Structure formats: C-alpha cells, structure tokens
Amino acid sequence: MAEPRSDRGPDRTPDGRPSGRRDGSPPFRRRARSPASIQLRVTASVLALLLVGGVGVAIASLAYGQQAARQSYDRLLLGAAQDIAESITIINGGPVTALPLSAFELLAQAPDDRIFYAVRNAGGALLTGQEDVAPPAAFREAREARARDRSGAVFYDARMQDEKARFVSVPRRFAERDYSGVVTVTVGQTMLARNDMAYMLTRDALIAAGVLGLMLMGLSVLVIRSALRPMERIAEEMLARDPYDLTPIITPLPAELSVLTEAMNRFMGRLDRQVGAMRNLISDTAHQLRTPVAALRVQAELALEEEDAAKRQQMVARLAGRTRSLGELLDQMLSRALVIHRTDSAPRLAVDLRDVALEAVESGDHQLLAPGAELELVIGEAPVCVLADEMSLQEAAKNMLSNALRHGVAPVRIGVSTERGNAVLWVEDSGPGPADDLLARIGNRFERSAAARGQSAGLGLSIVQSVASAFGGDLTFAVTPGGFRVALRLPLPEETA
C-alpha cells in the first residue's frame, strides 16, 4: 500500500493550491486516523444492541417464563384439586374424601415440591388434610364474585412454613337428602418446579438471543467486508493510474458509496478542465507573446544602433508604447485564466448585476483608458440578481467596458436590465459597431491579428464569452438605434424569473 512519493506526480493543483494529499501518504492511513473503523462502530452497535436487547429479552422471557410456569403448574394444581373434589362422596350424612392417588401423582410432576391440601365443609371445619391449610378470608367473597365461573376455582399465593406456595381452592356443591352445602378443596404446592421452569425458559431464551447476536456480529463483519471491497478495488485502481489520467472512475459501487466516486469524478473533471486551461494559457501565452516580444527586440536593437538622438527618442517612445500594450495583453490573459479557474471552482452566490455595473464604473479604469470619455450608468431601482461569481462578472464587465471605450465611439453607456427571464448586463457605444467579418470572429479565444498587433482586442470579449457560458448565459451583439450594444445575458434564478 505504501508507495514511493516520486510516483505521485505533481503535488500541486494548477492554481498553485496545495493538494489535499500533501504528505503523499496513502489514503488508508487517513482512514485509520479517523475516530473509529466502521467495523468497530458496527460491532459496538451490535454489542450495545445485544446488551440492551439481552436485558430486554431477559426481562421479557423471565416474565413469560414465570407466566408459562404459573399457567402449567396452576393447571396441575387445579387438576389435582378437581380430582380430590370429584372423590368426595356423602356417606352417612357427611362428606368423605377417598383421596385419589392420581391427584398426588399429578402434583408429583413437580417432584421436589411440598404438597398441601385440605378439604373443608361449608362451615370451614377440616374434614381431612392439613389443619394449617385454609383459604384466605377473602376467598369467600372471591368465590361469590366468581360464582358464575365454570369451575369456581380461586388461585392464591401464601406461605407455608416460611416458603412461598401457590394454592387453589375448588368448591364442590352438594344437594343431597342428608347433606347440602359447599365442600371446599384446597390444594397447594411450593414453587420449586415453577421457578425451575421459569429459570430454564429464561436461560434458553437468553442462549438463543446470544447465539443470534453472535451470528449478527459475524454477519456484520461479512457484510461490511463485502460492501467495502469495491473501495479497495478503487484504491488499487487509483494507485495504478497514470498521474495525468483524470478520466472518471467507472468501477461500479453500492449506491451508498457511489457518492464518493461521484465526488471524486467531479473533482477530477474540474482538475482536468483546469489542467486543460493551464495548457491553453501556456500555449496561448507562448503564441501571443512570441510575435510582440520579437518586435520589441527588433525595435530595441534598432534603437540601440540609432545614432540620431531625436530618432532614438522617437523609437524609445514607440518601444515604451509597445511594452505597455504588451503589459495590457498579459493582464488580460491572466484575467482570463483567473476567470476560467474561478468559474470552475468558486461557489455560485447571488450577485446583483447593478453592483457589478456600478463597480465597473467606479473602479475608474476607464479614466486611464480613455481620459475624458463620457460614461453613463443606466440601472433601475430593483436589484437584478443572478447566481454567479462576482469577481468573474466584474472581469467580464470591465472587459466589455474597456472594449467599448477602446474601439467604440463615446458616449458609452453601461446598464443592467431584464428581458424574458434573463438578466442582461450590457455596454453600448454610439458608433456603428465593428465590421461584419470581424463580428463573426469576435469572442474567439485569441485573435491572431490583434495579437500580432500586440493588442488585446478580441481577447477581452473572449473572456466575456467564457463567463457567459460558465454561468449558463450567452454573449450577444446588436446594433441599436443608439449605437452598438454588447450584452451578457444570464438566466435569472427560478424564484425571481
């Protein structure tokens, strides 16, 4: 994974800002420095889930287990009590219980629990069983309340010799010639078997939850591994790339991760354009500067050889003029490079075109360019906002303005208006406009003829053209009643359109 720094290619982006990966370390180390690995986080989450879930399952299954144990052993109790109640017969005017073995065999299903029973007559006197087994006082009312219950059985908890026990009381009604009344059978049992059963159910549920949790954790490892495998492929692909290869990554990724490749692709696209712009700038600059610099050199050499002072003075003055216009050309070329860079990288914000026009007027550049020329600002009350980069727009406005001042006829007007959902920043001069053949070529990247003259004509409008297309607008020329108008049209944002 580690790789020699020499392979990384240029560490700076064309605009000279440090790249994100300044230290040249592989991307994985960056991830290791982040708070926690995904695996760790998922594992921690699963563990937390298991812990919370485990407590939940424990509570739920304990409750469930207790209920299940209570129900099943209550049924045994009830069965035993009903067996005993069934065995009661009236002999010689009194109820006699032939205690059935089956009842006790039922109760012995809880093998280690102590058994309590009592059979009492209507008056509450013990017929058989243990003296200390007696339904609680509330039993009579409860029985009345449940009089319509099919069995009339009442369950209750009590203690027997300091041990918790569960009881059921079942009434048996007699209406015989020699005995009439209710005989109550009470059967009880300690709770060992119930508690055992509840414990076992809880334990089983917890074991199941634990196994499930472990499986979940294993599954999470597998899923994360397989989900992140494309990342490794991308990383390998990136590392294997030629440093100047800025074509998009096409390795398919899960939807969640494709955000990353999309961002990377956009970033590389931008990088690609900027590298391209750099290349253009360099070739343009080389191309455009070669002729004027050669002319400068020739004139300078001529001036050196000139012996007549007056002539030499004249030649030096021309040399100065040429140098100045070469400086202007350089300015414009840099400003164009800036515009191209900014339109790609600067955030798009709401910009009021009136501010742009005002700034172009107030900067006072035109005073240097054409001293004394008349300049008129035509703007309305309402703001005209577009989404763009203000600095790029200002460059465009300045170029439009200087173009009109340089080539047009005063007075020159600069204005802002809206038409058919477009915001328009225009500059108008009072002349008839350029020749048709020049108009056709205007706005091209560079104008060989202009460059050959050491002038920046055409380059200025090509900047405006670039700004227009960068923000989704266009550049139009029109002959108006007042003269010749160059207009930068930009779409108004939806909500104000």
Added chain:
Amino acid sequence: MISRFALLHRLCRPSPTGTGPAAPYEGARALGPIVLGLTAALATALALLSAPPLSAQEATARFGTAQGTPFAVYSTTDIAILRPALEAFTAANPDLSIRYEQWGSNALYAEARQQCRTGAGPADVIFSSAVHQMVELVNSACARPYSSPRTQALPETRRWRDELWGVTHEPVVTIYNRRLMPPGEAPRTRFELLDLMRRADPRYFGRVATYDIEASGLGYLLAFADSLEATTFGALLEGFARIDAIATCCSAEIIEGVSEGRYLIAYNVLGSYLQLQSAPGLNANVGVILPEDYTLFLSRAYMIPRSAGKPEAAQRLLDFLLGPEGREILRRSGLVFERDPDVQGLPESSERAVEIDPTLLIARDRQRRASFIAQWRSVFGDAEPAP
C-alpha cells in the same frame, strides 16, 4: 466393644428368647399389661388420630468412646440389627459417639412431630421404616436438606427433596413354618395364599399372622402399599377373615410365633428381621418366600431434623451408611437385599419399591386412613388381637 443395652421391653413381645446375639434384652415385662390396658382403652377414642399414645423409647444404647461427641439417633430399627454398622461408624469416626434410641414407629413419629413443632429436640437423626410418616414430616418442613455425591447417587425412588433418603433395601416377605407345613403347600404367590385360605383348612384357623396396622406404622404402610398395588388386597382381607387370621404388632413377635409353630404362615414380614432371630434352631424352622406375583421392597428412611443440634454428625453417618463400607455391613445385616438370580427365583419385574415420594401422603390422609382401618377392622375385629 463399648456398648450397653437398656431395653425397656413393652407391649406385645411375649418373651425374650434364645441366647444368641440378641440375648442381652432385659425384660421389663411388668409394664406390659398396664400399657396394654391403657392402649386398649385409648385405641377406640384415638382411632382416627395418627399416633397412639406410645410415648417412650423401647431401648437405648451407646456406641463409641466417652471422648466422642455424642449425637442422637432415633430409630425404629432394632439395635441388634444396626449394631455392626454403628460400631463400624464410631470406630471409623472416634470423634463421634452415638446415643441410639429405639422407638415404635408411631411413637417415633409423634416425638419427631413434637420436636418439629417446638423447633427443639435432642434427635439428630430420625431413621424409620414407616416411610409415609417420614414423608409427611418432610412435607411439613421438619427436615434439613443435605446433598453429597453419595446421596446424589441414590436412585430417584429412594430420595426426596434432598431431605429424605432410603438407606436400606429390604424385601417384604411371607414366612412359614417349615416343620409344620409341607414345602409344597407353602404359598409362592398371593394367589396361592388366597387359595389356601379359601379352602378353610381348619389347620390354619388362627394360625396365619400379619401386622396390626393400627399398632404398627410399618404394618399400615405395607398393607396400604398392597391395597394400591393390586386388587388381590380385598380378597386377602376376605381370606384373613375366613380363617380368623391374627393381627399382631411386632416383627420379632411374628417371627418367633412362626418359628415356634404358633403361626404357620405370616404375611408381610420385613425380611431383615429374620437376620435378627439368628438363634440356632430358630431360623431353621422358618421358610422365607418372596412372593412371585410381586414383592414389595422397603427402604428405611433417614432424615436429619431441622432442629438437629449436630447435623454434621448426622450427615457423616448418612454418608457412611451409603458408602461402600456401610453398604456392605448393611448387606450382611440383611438391610440391603441384593439379587442373586441363582438362588432367588424372583423375576426383577415383580420387584415393587415403596417409592419415597409425596404420593405416600395419601397413606397419611385422615379420612382415607380411617376408612382403610375401618375396612381392616371389619375383618380383624375391634378388640386387641388375640395373644
């Protein structure tokens, strides 16, 4: 041997016998008639209550040296039967000595119940053949739990709640007088016994004996187990009635009677008591039958009362009796029966253990007991059994 007997002989033992190992009994026979009369008077009044008014131990003995810390064993087992086991125990545990008290089963139950109720009492061990009474004591939370590898090794049918353990394994047999009864006539099953009684041979009139179920907790338990086991029980009662069978109290008395020829057949005798009567010429007369239809097996129940003052000593005795040494001694004493297929023709399927479990509570049920005894009395009559 450091031990002494002080036998308070009472109730239904007619005479001390022989000069064998059981010889050191000393009669206190003068008490006999008085208690007998008293018992007779109260029997009717207290017929429905579980404990007839037996209130004192029958005999006491000491085992071990004077230096040993004494602990008390209350038992229904005759001292002579348990003597080898207890002597071996005190020999192996010189720091302990045993005060052994021999009680009648009903009296022992009443005493244990009393000690449980008051929460205080001298007994550290209760060891009774009346297992149903012991189950009721455990059910009333009178016992102290104990668990050790040896108790855990007992089969489920011989322990309950880790509070009651069946230490012995003794067959309940039919015995007969070999001299007076031709071997062919000896009943090998209950059906043969029934047939024999139905013939109403005058030779057998008044000469078939069994336990008095009111006087003996063990006798009641055995009869009750019979009644649950098979329908033959009703027919047996009818047969007993037909030939005027004798219901009497104690194992020793029954065995002596058979040996001396007073009884020809005795039904439901604990086999281990035969070992006791080892006087030469006595057992020679007694033939033993393990009924082939089914033979009940009884395990005497060992319990450590909750009120025991020295439970550790009781636990050590229990582990000793369940261990290999104790078991071998018990086997020699006839308390642990081991199948010997070459000698005994008894198929294993006819072994019916009296299981130590809560279903024995039925035997203690007041009304069920009353009706069972009433049924019994309708055969044997209300009066005390004929001597």
